[in-house]
Amino acid sequence: MNLPRETLTRLYYEMLRIRRLQLRIDALYLDNDMKTPVHLCIGQEAIPVGVCAHLEREDYINSTHRGHGHYLAKGGNLKALVAELHCKETGCSKGRGGSMHLVDVAVGHFGSSSIVGGGIPIATGLGLASKMRGQSRVSVAFFGDGAADEGVLYESINFAVLKRLPVLFVLENNQFSVCSHVSTRQAGEYVFHAMDLDLLLSAKLDGNDVLAVYEQAGAAVARARAGLGPSFLECQTYRLWGHAGCQAQEPQGYRDPAEVEQWRARCPIAMLEKRLLAAAMITRSEIEAMERKIAAELDEAFTCARQDPLPARADLPLYLFCE
Amino acid sequence: MNLPRETLTRLYYEMLRIRRLQLRIDALYLDNDMKTPVHLCIGQEAIPVGVCAHLEREDYINSTHRGHGHYLAKGGNLKALVAELHCKETGCSKGRGGSMHLVDVAVGHFGSSSIVGGGIPIATGLGLASKMRGQSRVSVAFFGDGAADEGVLYESINFAVLKRLPVLFVLENNQFSVCSHVSTRQAGEYVFHAMDLDLLLSAKLDGNDVLAVYEQAGAAVARARAGLGPSFLECQTYRLWGHAGCQAQEPQGYRDPAEVEQWRARCPIAMLEKRLLAAAMITRSEIEAMERKIAAELDEAFTCARQDPLPARADLPLYLFCE
């Protein structure tokens, strides 16, 4: 908590904003206006926010199918995101990508893959470009525990370590890949924690505590900017919603409702709110103001998105090649 | 050295036999009778011999492009190997595979891949079959330091650990992948050494000391048979010959001749011979007898191979599918 008030309230605001967007999506999803497979990160907001708080506009991130949080935390355009969810021409991917394929090059977001693990080497390559050009840009790969099953993570970390690339490998361990618990896919700790810390700075932390994420990410980003090489941050968290779609669509029987409740009690936003209020660093009315601001922003984004034009069928061939 | 004399002389004999075969290939290669890309394991004989000494006929191994040693150490048919090098119908792969694709199912050798790392998951699958059937068979994956760059190793070890499969991952670290030194491909120790030993028994050992290999492999095989799970053995060694072809064909300039000389002085066969002679566990005349026996065996194999029939061009379509 020994952070400036502005920083703390900013972290709170960013998490709240991501949460509100997703609850809005959840509430409207069954209207079928968003014909796109959404993967909500409700409960996991602390990770993108805590990490991206250290990033400059030109720093790179790479995201996943569960990418709304990363996109917003990095400063991605909200209206373009909501329009994309509505498959509109005004969407960040012009309606060609949908929820799983967000992009905003203006803020260093070069596109998210829905192939699990697919973004990890790409983020590594963005880091390589930064280093080759002698830039101080860092590159962050966000990925889940399912992606950590893929050999490409081992290969990418090895390459990043070998070249001391300015890359953060941020594992969002929410313990599930669809309905598959991590214990049915991995035994023991991730081996990367055991690497020589000088080669790979690694840490395992509470991904629902935004301050813990903020602190560790700060060290990792500083290390990367200093040219000392990559980091591996395992953030333990939990998705409170189902794997895909809205809450009403979650299949039952693959996880214990009691477990969900325990994690609900550890909501990253509620936890920070409690501490901020206790420390009198924020007031209820300030929070309400934030809520109003976000609600207005969302109202506008959704209104526009609904009115925005759809891609023309005749434009199907566009963008196959870059001229 | 506290092993029975028979075991020690057997280890010596097996290494010598592999060495002599390869020197014979080297000597004859430029005659162009063996129109196949040979990858000799001269200097690395201790690893296949030390490991396979613990294996039963029905245990599984999987090998690589540099597979002559594994094939012989596991008990593969010598004449069928030499015939395969000559692309004959009598070859272990009927002349369809060549030097890089050896097989002898009678001794649990289910085929070697020339895709680096390709055999690692296959060996893991053979181990899975053994476990599913409640058999005590173990499965050994031999592979090099180049293969250890591949993510499939990480994935295969994770799966073997997860299912506690009876698999030995035997890394023959000869420090080179073709002309590329391991230091240009890997930084620091292989992460697998850092795994919880109960999950993955790991060891780093002198791969030129057959007794060290024998001892560690013994522990790993016992562990596998007891159903306790996989092992990872990093055997440090060196290939005294070039990557491929005969000695005369080795390109110059990618490694220091002095380095080669240092390793030549650590020839696994010479080292064991010295110790056996010193301990009076073997005599010069016994060694000469071995040499004569091997020479005769090789003479016969090469004579037959030269006389054996070539595959008929008309048989090209055979073996596309198993009926």
Added chain:
Amino acid sequence: MPWSRVKPELHEPGSFTENPEEGRVISYPEAVRDGLFQVLKHDPQVFLMGQDVDAPGGMFGTTRELQEEFGPERVFDTPLSETALMGVAVGAALAGMRPVYFHNRPDFLFLAMDQLVNHAAKWHYMFGGAVSVPLVVWACIGRGWGSAAQHSQALQGLFMHIPGLKLIMPSTCYDAKGLLIAAVADANPVVILEHRFNFKQKGNVPEGIYRVPIGQGVIRREGTAVTVVAVSHLVLEAFHAAQELAAEGLEVEIIDPRTLRPLDEEIILNSVAKTGRLVIADTGWKTGGVTGEIAAMVAEKGFSYLKAPIKRVAAPDVPTPAGYTLEEAFYFGKEEIKQAILELVK
């Protein structure tokens, strides 16, 4: 995944499935599940692996409760390690097991290509017949609701090119079960590509074990005017197109190859010999795909039969777009097939 659920609907009357009136009628996913159930029950060497095969939904219902039925040793979830696990399946098959490896989407097979193409497909040949790989790889082509470029690829054109692989694309509930059982009984690596749109069907599916021969096509509808070779769910689209054209007095013959490799060339050539006109419809990209091979085969071996150019109805040569308006432009069916037929006869 919720966004890829489908609700079964009975065929409209005139369905081409085997005597839809009599016998047991079940849904397509149930037919696949029944096939899996039979092979797991009758052959102890068979096991089923794949991500979430043990999930409540059971891979669109095809694997529902099979783990409860046969236990976690024989039906198990896997890590997301497609490369290694394809190799694991190859290794188990080499030892004589009969792995059935389920994938949610063909798109993910790109991670397993090395083991599937460089290893499984070559092992029997490369070792002169000493070993064999009785492996079944199953994946279901996605479509709709913004599945987009990485969750909707119809990759039969790639697999059809690989010697050593067999390639199956069923179009009916009956075949889905019968071909799956035949694939598991086959001593070679077999790829089965399903299509989500097939899953809407219900059809006649006998109980117990039966096999549909691999490499044998079937005439779904007899006709004399034009031959339509259609793949997977497009067989049904072609069937409906043919019904409408019959009203206009145009009799279209519909060939369902059922297996693309080996391809039943004879049944196609015989039909073209009769009609002299050929339309080929495939869900994959047009360029370099299935329609290209079938057209070339006929242009080579049945040229003298042809009275008109060969028409190909296939996916536009672009990645699948996410947006539904663009999906409408990308996908095709009855109307486009009808159009192609009419262009050939006018």
Added chain:
Amino acid sequence: MPWSRVKPELHEPGSFTENPEEGRVISYPEAVRDGLFQVLKHDPQVFLMGQDVDAPGGMFGTTRELQEEFGPERVFDTPLSETALMGVAVGAALAGMRPVYFHNRPDFLFLAMDQLVNHAAKWHYMFGGAVSVPLVVWACIGRGWGSAAQHSQALQGLFMHIPGLKLIMPSTCYDAKGLLIAAVADANPVVILEHRFNFKQKGNVPEGIYRVPIGQGVIRREGTAVTVVAVSHLVLEAFHAAQELAAEGLEVEIIDPRTLRPLDEEIILNSVAKTGRLVIADTGWKTGGVTGEIAAMVAEKGFSYLKAPIKRVAAPDVPTPAGYTLEEAFYFGKEEIKQAILELVK
């Protein structure tokens, strides 16, 4: 690798390379190296990565001493991590670098298919043009000395099927350099498949920078009797076949597409319009490959021109055998092309 060395030999007289008499004549590997040298020299965004690109041999000579020339930052050896490193190249390309990724053999690309097909090929489209991937992937098809099933695959048939990839297969020293330079200048992912047999050539190669346009075929020899579309080193084989047939009074037209995707359909159709007869020769497997697509394209768009069945001369549908007698049976060239031509005219 020693077993895959080649010694350059000058074309026999009658070579079709651009005015072989005048100008600078260098070997094929030198031509590729010259292309790399030029792009590395003139564009600081270009870098070269690949296993053993820094080795003494220099990837068959194509990368010889480039590291000494441009330093280890811009020309570097890589770990054997084909999956990740293709993604690394994609990421660097997204940032605006121009990676050139060399592979010893196309066979190894099966490990990189996910990044190449699911990512590189789709990135520009999937994000509505917001990003692009200027990436060149180079690999050299192996042949002979028992290269066998995993070191000899001619995979153009697969890459030709993928929207979003461009695919180049040069057949002359001149084009090898000019197309490489064009590929590096292209803003999209481009796959270049070389063939070891091309490396035996020497030919006329101008100094400095020049580009051969991607998507433009060339007539290697004019003729009126039969059109032969040949790919890569088979262009030379076809050329020699044509020379022999000319003696018999048969004038064969030879089309070298040079790029398979985009394919220069017009040059092929125009030629068939003239000759009415078509032979297609490709080093890849016959079924579902390049010859299938080209044949289908003509059967669709140039049907009325055809006076005879289309003939395909392609690799037998089996994995490549190791033994030299079987290699003789597997591979083909001048004689088989000649045979196909004669069957069309008799």
